[in-house]
Structure formats: C-alpha cells, structure tokens
Amino acid sequence: MAKKFVYLFDEGRADMKEILGGKGANLAEMTRAGLPVPPGFTISTEACTAFYNAGQTITADIQQQIDTALAELEKRVGKKLGDPANPLLVSVRSGAVFSMPGMMDTILNLGLNDETVKGLAELTGNPRFAYDCYRRFIQMFSNVVLGVDHYQFEHILDHIKEARGVKQDPDLTAEDWQEAIVRFKELVRKETKADFPEDPLVQLDRAIRAVFLSWNNQRAFVYRRINKIPDDLGTAVNVQMMVFGNMGDDSGTGVAFTRNPSTGEKVLYGEFLINAQGEDVVAGIRTPQPIAALQNVMPEIFEQFKEISTRLESHYRDMQDIEFTVERGKLYMLQTRNGKRTAHAAVKIAVDLVHEGVITKEEAILRVDPDGLDQLLHRRIDPAAKMNVIAKGLPASPGAASGQVVFDADLADKLANEGKKVILVRPETTPEDIHGMVAAQGIVTSRGGMTSHAAVVARGMGKPCICGCESLRIDLRAKQFTIDEYLVKEGDWISIDGGTGRVLLGQVPLIDPILSSEFKQLLDWADEIRKIEVRANADNPEDSLKAREFGAEGIGLCRTEHMFMAVDRVPIVQEMILAETDQERQIALDKLLPMQQADFEGILSAMEGLPVTIRLLDPPLHEFLPNLEELLVEITKLRMQENSDPELIREKENLLRKVRALHEFNPMLGHRGCRLGMTFPEIYAMQVVAIFKATATLREKGIDARPEVMIPLVGHVNELRIMRELVVEKATQVMEETGSSFDFKIGTMIEIPRAALTADEIATEADFFSFGTNDLTQTTFGFSRDDAEGKFLHQYVHHKILPDNPFAVLDQSGVGKLIEMSERLGRGVKPDLKLGICGEHGGEKSSIEFCYKTGLNYVSCSPFRVPIARLAAAQATIKNPQRNK
C-alpha cells in the first residue's frame, strides 16, 4: 500500500501532531469527537518533505491522494469546487508541528472565480457579500501565491473610495467591488504577465505549493532559528470548507472561553456578533454582545454551544478558548485551544479542576507558570491604565509604585513622615541614603546595575527599584531631571514598575497583590510533592518573618554587610576601617559587637527552629568609605578657595590617601570575602562571637536558634581551614563563657571557579556548600554584572548570542558544569555534604529544576520569590522522577 500523505479530518487524531501539524491534529480531534467542524482534509508534513525532496514538486502519488480527498469532501458537503450552482469554497492554511503564528501563509475563499461568484451571490441572496469575498480572495491569492505587493491593491481601493466619495469599505456596494475585481485582475496581469487563474483546481494546486514554500521564507527561517525549531520538520496544509457567519441574521460568529480568563470563575466568557465574520469582531467596528446574550438571540445554538464547550473542556481537560461560526442556523466549531489566562485565573482554574476531579494535583502544579506568580505577590500597575512611559532602566526590584519625585534621602524621610508618597531619584545610592529608601515608595537610580547598592537593598526591602536608568539626566542642584524632552521637577508625580524597569509620567492606578485561598492550596500541594527545600535570603528580622510567612524553611543567606550599612553604624564601621593600630580597630569592633549580636538575636529568634545561614562580611572595605571622586572634588574646591582651613584640607587629604590606599581596580575581584577574614581576623572574630553569643542568649530563653556560619569567597581549602579554626575557637570560647552548649555548622560559598574545581579538597573542611551563583556566573563568564548589563549583555541576549541573561537564568552548560563538578567532588569525599544555592537563580524555575536534578538539598531566594520557588521545586520534582539521588 502506498504511504498515506493526505488525511480527512476524521482520519486523524490529536496525537498525530507530527504528521498533521498542530492545527490539523486539533481539527481531526474535534471532528472525531463528533463536533460540528467544517469538513476538510490535511496534507501531511511528510508530503511537505516529499515536495522538497522531489525538487519542489508535488509527486503524482500525493496529487492523487489530494484529488481523492477533495472528491470525498465534495461528496460529504454536497458542494463542488468550481460548480457555479453550488460552489465549494475552501480555506488553505499552513499548520506546522510547533506553532509559528503569522510566519506562514493562509488563503481564504479559494474556489471563487467569475462564474462561481455569481452562484454564491445567488445562493446567499447577497451579491455585495459574494463580490467582497471574491475580491478578498484575489487580493490574498495574488499576494501569497503570485507575489503581487499588497499595497497595490489597497491603492486601487483608495482610488475607488475617493471616486465614490466614501471613506470605509462597508460603504462600498456590490458594484464597487465588481469594479475593484476588474481592476485587481488588470493589476495581476500587468504584474505577472498572466491572467489571474480562474480554474479552482489550479488555484488549489498553486495555493498548496505556496504554503509548502512558505515553510522556507525568510521570516519563518529566522523564527525557527530563534525558537530552536528544526528546519527539516516541514509544514502540513489544511484544506477546509469555508463557512460564513455573515449570511444574514441566522448567521453569526464569536469567541468564548469556558471559564473567565481573568478570574478563573467557572462561567462561559466571551462575545459574538450576528451576521458577521471573525475579522469583523477583530476590526472593532461593531460592538459585540456578551456570549450570555446568545441565549436570547439563538437559544438552540446557545444550548448546543454550551454543551459542546463543556465537552471540549472535559476532552482537553483544561479551560478552552473556542472560535465558532453560525452559518444559516448551523453551528460550526472553527478552533479550540487551551485558553490564555492571567496568573490569578491559572491558579484558580488549576485548583478548581483538581476539586472537580478532572486533573491530579501534580497536573495542577504543572499547569501554573511559576513566573506568573510574581505579579500576584507584588503591587502592580493596572494593565487597563493609560501609561506614558518616558524611560526604561534595569528591573532591579519588582513591584509598582507612584509617588512625588524627591532627590535626597532627608527630604524623602521628611515628606513620608508627613504622609506623602515619594519616589527617591538618585544618581546612585549609598549607605547614607538608607533612611530615604525606607521612607520612599520606590527608588530610581541613573547609574549602577542589578547588584548596585540601591538594587540589593531594595530587593531586600521588597521595594520597587529601577537602576541604571541612563537616559535620565539628574541635575541635583536644580532639583530636576530630564529624559529626552521631558522635564520632571521635585514634587512632580511619577510611577515606576520595578518588574519591567519602566518609568511613567504621573500617577497611575495600582493593583494590590492577590493571595487567594486557591493560591495557598496550590502551594500546599507543592510542598507535599517537592523534594528540595526552599529557604530565603534575608538580612533582618522583618524580612525573615516575611520569608517564613511565605513558606521559607530557613534562611539560606543572611548578609551581614547590610547590618554594617545602617546609618548609625557607618561611622563606627569607618572608624574600624581607618584605624591606625590594632588597638584602635578593636575599640571600634567592641562597639559593633553588641549591635551585631542584637541583629542575630532578632533573626535567629524569628527563624526559631529553622536553620539560618549567616555569611561573614563580604564586600571590600572601601564600600563603607566616602566616595573617592566626591572627596577629590571636595579637596580641589577647598584648595582653590582662599579662606579654606589648612587643617581641614590636611584632614581630607589624609582621608583621601586612605581611601586611595583601599581603592581597587576591580573591587569584584579584590580584597573581600574571606580574604578580609584572613587579613583582619579580628573582624570575623567579632562577627562569630556575636553569632554565638546571640545563640547562647536565645537558648537560655528556650528559643531553638540554629546558626550556620558561612565563609564567603573561598578559593583554596587553606582559607576555609584557617577560618574554620577561628570559628570553632570562638564557639568554644563563647560556650565556656556562657556555660551554654549548642550545635552549629560551618560551610562555605562556592562562588569562584577554583572552589568548584577543588571541591574535593574544600569539602574536607565544610559541613555545607552554598553556591553563590551571582559571583560564580561573573567569574565563570569573566563578566562584571554591573558593567555587562549596561554595555553589551543586552545585545548578547537580544541577538541570541547567549540564550538567556545568565544572571537571570543559570547557565547550565558553563556555570552548571562547575556546580555538578562540586557536587561530584564534594560528595565523593563527604557523602552527606549539604548543598544549596543562594544566588538569585535560587528563585528561577529552570535553575531550580537544574538544582534539583544536580542533587542540591535546598534553594534560597528573596522572600518574595519563595512561593515561586516552592511551586517550581514541585514542578522539578514531578518532571524528574529519577533524579540522581
């Protein structure tokens, strides 16, 4: 038997997508389900491949199968292609395995010619409709098949409208369309040196070839390259009887969802138009009626449609987005697909479907995109609002806010105390601005990247922030900023969307986060299923409590430097850094000790019974000192002024010398992390004593504090060995002094390549590894995030030189290899080594799946991403039943 290349709709099935393409398989599935689908047939993707293999020729074998299918179609519908009395009109559409919307070609109303159009006019009693169909067909066919530019037809129509003194298509008459058709054909003859093909069989043949050829047009090719779709799949061709919703008041067309796609409520949701075609709904010239009204207009049709909708939803086991047409009292289903929905609706629908017994919990979990949850957790801009976007910066911390612009932290603080909403706008922020950041609704900076001070602090506060908004020119002296032609002064309102980086002029309505019962239900199911812990990154008791509320099972990263940056501590920290002697330094450290201890008591207490991983001081010390450039300008000014105090100049020069001595060419690769602990062990000693004193104090109160001390930036096992000795020594000392006894763990960040490469050595001194994938990505790629994102990374991602921004989505083939190596080497010498991730990737779904597959024990992310991570972790668990351990 010859290979089958052409399938009538009732010969196919949903699972034949590879042969029939997505659309063909779907039409077949509906047809087999007994739904009223306009009949037709699908020419398979294999026929497309055969077409190319035969040198762009439809082989006789395939041609014969097409002819047979067409004959069967004509027989079933009782119409014939080219029959002037009762003409069959068909659509010819592409349908690839993977959806490539708008990339390939479609031809409607095929089968019309000078004869059949008359039959159609007579049959419908609507010549205007018939000639309109015909001229549309000529336009579409000429463009797609014959390559005549679209605008040339529009040109002719404009001429006719001008001559008639009308403006819009609906004002043209049947006669006008007839004239258009004549002139269209003249145009085709002129352009192609041939007559427009009148023979419907020739029309069909050429349309099928055109669809096959469109598989390799430029835009399809580029689309496939971007979306990584193989070039050799080919497209199927669907030939289907045309139906018309514009054949009178017994006809109509509409679209409907089986549930409300905004809220998820279980009720038919959609709209329809009587005596109209699908494109009329889209064009928006007439206002459609809500779908419920169909009950009054066409009660039988409505009941039939409702019944079919229910069947479709049960059949596909998901909310459906359905297109239908009624032709002279007969309902036709044109398309059904899983409907797009808001995150809120997605959650409700998934949970409801479980409760209705349609899907399992696992399926429900897989149905919801974790990324979508973000909008449920943050205030956001009402999508319906009118937006005047004036700039775009880096989306440094999600959420939306409106407020009056202020340019300094003190004023922000003052106005907020007066009950005003403010947005703090600064070139960049420093520790001195913290109180202003606390007071503001949101923060915008013109300099700095995703890891700048503003970004890190704002994310910690869960406050909207846009960084590196370089088009914004701030004039601090004039208290205003300009963006292109816009001038914004202090007190003017702006709005920001920290999730997209958009800055908007004026105030816009905001939508508060929605935390429905279904949302909580879904996350509870996720917790039942997932086999990887979720912790949070939090630096203070408030964030810790928030994290716990969001379901965090511990703190994966508590950064101690943010405690150093509190406005009342910076002077003491500076005193410590600028100390000339060990003694002076110790005096400053002794002042910091009780403050740090109080910090840790708060956090450990908030996380009672759960582990808290505390990272010792990480950033280079110069981050706590005055800015070198500002100091330089200040000194220059002092020198130029005649009446400057020479003592002050000397003092400032002295400070400059120290700042310069600590200045680094590449701070990211400088004197930071455990390198500080190695050269200034007294600083780490103070922190460790504070951690253990806090633990002892809490234990005494019966609070189960569980500290884990984390040493950052280890590159050689000797660093960890020496730091471990220090931690153990201080723990012993505190236990002896307090008479308390407690457990604790000591581990390290794996955040530079050498640590991963020598993980077997490092594991001997570590109870746990925590992958600091922010820094690990920077060092593995040799990118500084602050520099890359503003300068070339955007271009890299845009042009697909890199598949994703590696700071957002873990680079599995590079950075991931180091993580796998660490797991293998580390567990090779210490099988119970605990592994976690605390970079920002810990809250990103594909990265979480990678972590799960690689055998990590936990992921840790910012508090607001904990729910996302819980869901993603459950998805990873479901998708990888056979993970390595």
Next chain:
Amino acid sequence: MAKKFVYLFDEGRADMKEILGGKGANLAEMTRAGLPVPPGFTISTEACTAFYNAGQTITADIQQQIDTALAELEKRVGKKLGDPANPLLVSVRSGAVFSMPGMMDTILNLGLNDETVKGLAELTGNPRFAYDCYRRFIQMFSNVVLGVDHYQFEHILDHIKEARGVKQDPDLTAEDWQEAIVRFKELVRKETKADFPEDPLVQLDRAIRAVFLSWNNQRAFVYRRINKIPDDLGTAVNVQMMVFGNMGDDSGTGVAFTRNPSTGEKVLYGEFLINAQGEDVVAGIRTPQPIAALQNVMPEIFEQFKEISTRLESHYRDMQDIEFTVERGKLYMLQTRNGKRTAHAAVKIAVDLVHEGVITKEEAILRVDPDGLDQLLHRRIDPAAKMNVIAKGLPASPGAASGQVVFDADLADKLANEGKKVILVRPETTPEDIHGMVAAQGIVTSRGGMTSHAAVVARGMGKPCICGCESLRIDLRAKQFTIDEYLVKEGDWISIDGGTGRVLLGQVPLIDPILSSEFKQLLDWADEIRKIEVRANADNPEDSLKAREFGAEGIGLCRTEHMFMAVDRVPIVQEMILAETDQERQIALDKLLPMQQADFEGILSAMEGLPVTIRLLDPPLHEFLPNLEELLVEITKLRMQENSDPELIREKENLLRKVRALHEFNPMLGHRGCRLGMTFPEIYAMQVVAIFKATATLREKGIDARPEVMIPLVGHVNELRIMRELVVEKATQVMEETGSSFDFKIGTMIEIPRAALTADEIATEADFFSFGTNDLTQTTFGFSRDDAEGKFLHQYVHHKILPDNPFAVLDQSGVGKLIEMSERLGRGVKPDLKLGICGEHGGEKSSIEFCYKTGLNYVSCSPFRVPIARLAAAQATIKNPQRNK
C-alpha cells in the same frame, strides 16, 4: 636475624639515604670509596622510629647494636671512649633524609671528662687546646641534652674575661678554661640538681636520645610543615671520631671546590688555615690562604687532596664542595657535596662535563636551573656593590639600571637626547608617557600592579621596571619623592633592580649580560631534545627580531593594543572611540588602517617563515581616554576660576560624560576582548584587513608571512563563530582585491573559565587555542592581580596559604584542571587542535613542564625568557618520557 639498626660507615651506601639519612649515606659512600673519612657509625632512621614507638626508649636490641658498633670503632682507631691514656672523642650529629639545616642538634668532643681531658692535654702537648675542647663540650652538651640556657655559660665567660682584663677567647689560657669548667659544672649542678655526667657511655647514650628527641622540637616541626616533609620519617644519628686541625703546624683545615664556582673554570678553588679548626675559618679572625698555597706548605697532603678531589668529582659526577682537616700530617675528608655555583658557572660546568665525557647532554640540561639563566640575560647589579636599598616594589620587569630621577616623560625624553641616563618615576604611566619610557633606563611607579600599563609596556621593551612601590610618596609639584626619611629630588641618582623590586639610593656598578659559547651550546642541545615549541610574546619588529635571535620559533602573542598606544596614534584612537556616528568612527578607523598594516608588515616580515599569532584589540576602550579623576579635578578647577571659558567647561564636561559612560566598575570583567568585536565589529574588521593586506603585500615581495588571527576573551562559541565569519569575510575580500592567496589560521584565547568548560563547543570554530593564563588565573581565583598583589596575595604566599604566587607559577590543581579539561574536550572533537600558552607562565619552568605533560604544542613568553623556556622545555621532555601523546 635481628633487624639491622646500626651501620658502620663502610657498611652503608649513597642509595641508603632513607635509612641512613643524607649525611650518613654520604659519609658511608666516601668511606666505601676508600677516602680517608674519620671512622664512625650511623644509627638508622628506623631506630628513631623504634625509639618513638617504644615510648622514647632505646630498645635493648638497638642498644646492643650501638655497643657492638662502638667496640668495632674503638678497635679500628685504637682509641677507647673514656680511656684517659688514649681517649676516643666523637661527634654526635643528626642526619635526616631531607636536609633540615640547623633544625636539629649536634654535640662535638663527646667523651671528655675530668680524666680524659688530661690524656688529651698530654697527647697533644697542648693543655689549652684540651681544656678549650672540654669546656666547649660541656657547654654544648648542657645546652642540648640538659636544657641549660646558652647565655648562662657566656655570662660566666664574660666574668672571667673581665677579671683577666681580656676581651677575646684566644686571650684566655689553659688555666682560665679550667676555671671556666669548674664554674660551668657548678652552674649545671644548680640548674639540673645533678652533677654533669662524667661517664662517656652515659654522655653518648643521652646525646643519642637528645638527637632523636630533636626530631620533634618546635622549629623542626615548623620547618617540616613549611617544606612539606612528612613527620614520620625520623632522623638518623651519626657517631664519628673527632679529628682536630688545631694540633700544631702539621695540622690544618680547609674547604675547596673542584672547580671555580663563580666562573666554572676547571681548577681547584678554595682556602685553608694551618693549625685551625673549621670554625676558625668561618669566624674570620685569621685570613685563610688560597688552596694552591697548600702545595708549598704541605706538598704531600696537597697532592693527596688533589687526587681525592678528582676522584670525588668523578665519583659524584659533579663539581664538589669539600671540607677537610689535616690532623698531625694525616688528611681527613669531613664532607663532600655538590657545590653551589653561579648560573654562569653552572652552564659552563655542565657543558664541560659533557665534553669531558662525564655526563650526557640530558644530564647537563637537567643540571642547570632555568631560573638562574635570567641573570645571564639581563644587566644586573654587581653583587659586590654596596647597596642602600630604600624601598621595595613589585618586580614588574627584570634587569637593573641606574639613572637620574625625572618625573615627567617630556623631560626624560629631553635629557636622554642630551645623553643622560634617567629613571622615570611616576604615580602610574599612561599611553602619553610612552616616549618617556622609551627614553628612560628604567621605570618606577608608586601605584599599579604587575599588569599595569607601566609593567606590561616595560616587559615588552625588556626594560627594568618596578611597580606599585607604595612607600614612595611622589610630590609632582615639588618634583621630588620621599621614602621614609629619604628625600629624592629631580636629578638625584637612584638605581633599580626590576628582578627583585629593589630601589637603591645612588649609582651602583652594573654587570652586563653574559652569553657564553657554553650557554649557546647548552641551548642547542636543549633544542635537539625538547618536544614542545617555544614562541615569544612580541608586539613590534624590534622585539620580534630579539625573540628570533633568542631562538623563538614564532610569535605566540602579538598584542595589538600597544600599537594603539603609540603617542601619535592615541588622538586618532580617541577620535574613533568618541565618535558620535558610525561614519565618524569609520573615518578614524580609515586613518588607523595603514598604520596597523605597517605594524603587521614589520612583524610578519621579521618573523618570515614562522607563525605570528596576532590578538585583536583586547583592553576596554576607556583605557585610551583621559583619566576620569584628573578630568574631574580639572573641571572642578575650571568651574571655580572666575575667568574660565564656559565653552571649554562645556567641552570638558562633555568629554567627562563620555568617559563616565565608558567607565567600568570592574574593567577586568568589562567591555573588552571579543565583546568589543561583537559590539564594534568595524574595529576588528579594520584590524583584520590590516593583517591580511600586510600579508598580501609581503607575499608579493616573496616574503613568507604566516598570520594567525586570535580572538580574545571568548566565553561562548557563538562569539567565536561570529568573529570567525568576520575574519573569513575580510580575508576573502582582501584576497579578491589584491589577487593574492595565502593561508591563515583563526583561533581563540582560552582565558575565562567558561571557555575551558565548553571547550568542545568552542573547538568547533577554532584552529587553535592559546591559554591566556594571566586572565585565566584571575578569573579562576576570582583575584584581580592588580588588587591582590598589593593587598593580600603577598601575605597568602608568605604564610603558605597558597603554595606559590599563582601569577608566577601556574596553579596546577585549579587553573591547570581547566587547561586539562580544555585539552580533553577540545581535542575530543578536533584531534589536531593546536594548543599553546601565552600567559606569563609560558616562561616558568614548572608551568612549562605542566604544559608539556598536558600535551600543549607550544609555550610563548617574553623574548628575554625564551632561552629559559627552551631549557625548561628540554628538561620537561627528559623528565616525562611517557607524556600522554
């Protein structure tokens, strides 16, 4: 048979070092060779282990063997321990497997007591000598065995000398020593509550135990930890008859080398003293005579010594450093070892020994330390010169120079043109200083590290340079600098040693490099043997020619940015960078093209017939722009001045804005390398066209130009793929335009971890990989070299947290793992992939051996290190006969 723990000297051999220790094996070897060695025996390292295993007890078994050996010794020498008539005196010395100089204990003159000392006095007819020996023994034994502090004995001696009114030991008489002995014994009794042991057998027993125990004293323990010597080896104990060179004019002592250790000349070289002990030679109170003079004083002894020396040299097959003593007309050999020698002598001796048929070429090659060659290739400070070192900076470029201090490049240039020698001293250098650097004898900077502008340029020029000399406080306005209390003004003389980083006050004599015929011979042999190519890093025709002269087989790294930094080009480069439009940029590039073409013609022509690997532009563009800080100060000043031209301010502010826009937080990880090529393809296009036009031009002249285009900083294969397409396109274009046809290669640096981790992907687009181990070390460790070396790396190396400075010696367990991975992954997909290294490690011996073992095809280093690399490569080849391919 019981296990043997004690060996008479004639029972051992040189290859029994593990059992007998180094000293014991050597004494045994000399004894077996029939040399007149004072007889004795060795208690093995295994006895030491047994001693510790038995709870610090000498087992009966071992004690018996000691007794037997002692009896045999007494029999052979005809003296008896404790015999007042003819007393045997012995030394008891430690002797570990690995030399641990000064770490463990030694006791001389053991066997003396109140009785035997009289016998000694009588036998020698020299009571003063006898009592001096005795008091020395008491001092040494009491200190080592009984733990009485040394200073207490010195105190007694001071008292006696004071009482006698004399100042020095030689002024004391036999009676004085007798008094000292009495008082020494009183001291011992008081301190130890016991009498000084008079029984020589007890003395011996306690001395042996003390030596065993000294294996675990604190300093030995620390020494082993630093030098990675296992703690369980134990030490042997050597008991040997004492001989005395101070028994009259028929006695004497001396040291001699079998060849001149400075020049390598084959002639006995050394000195001796009549009637003296070894320590008298060291003390320098009497002036020794040259060894040749021994011929006149003791002609027979001299002949015997000469003959023995010759035998020792043939026996050990190397130049020997020999200690001898003549006791009453009898020659004793006390020690022989391979003599230390200068690099110059090492080369001559090795080559001479081959010519003499003593050793093979391979042995000769292994005998010379490649590191030592460095001093032969550079001018250096005469070691005999008096040096006043006032500061120490980073040894940025080797070689020595003296000159007058100047603080700006223009003046340096001017004075050099007047024939003066100058040293350029700057806070840091920029491209604007190049002419001053060319003019200067050497360069000193107070800021910046081993990869700073000054360091890189100076190394390229082969000019001495010291960087990051932070103790140097430069006052450019006053034209002077201070270091501690020293003030140096413009025009003062200083000297610098770029190999050690030392800055010296004043002018010092310099020694020119020595390139002997033996040196050339040795390198010729190295070339015959080595199986890995040696190339040079050179950026201009002069350096290329120098490299070729030194034996380079190609250029492994030609950095094109140095061409951009030429003083006449910087303005054009700035024009290119600051261009507002593509058109403006192209105009600047068009000006640069012929200049670059000329550069490449020069280099390719100098390296005719050899490959030249040209790296496209690598540094971030802001390196070519004015310094941001300076600009900031300038603008602040302009603003403060009342009569400033507002137009000038605007212009400068505009420039500042651009400099700021290009400014980077971490330039090392910023917009550089192929990231420039990706975002500004026109720059790379210009460079590539220049390379290929140069190639075509030279080919036309019949010159065999062999360019290899190298793309820097690739992290993802897509970068290399796109850059490769650009290079191929331009090559094709140039070939079409010129009608020429030529071969070329396209490869990449592997200098960031991700490139190594994905080397299999990257190899598909590369003809070669060149490991840029400077950057690879920085990114693998997460260190910025410029920051690390000044701030914490020194401490890391000093405290052995890292075994070596990873920028000097390749870190095999971290960075090396990435290199091995690249080799495996790269050759896995492309077996003929060419691999090389062009980081500074390419000139370091252990790194070269690693490269050879890993299967690299070549190493590339600075021209002056090429001879070192040739020798090291030969050594690697000899040491690894079974390398992986």
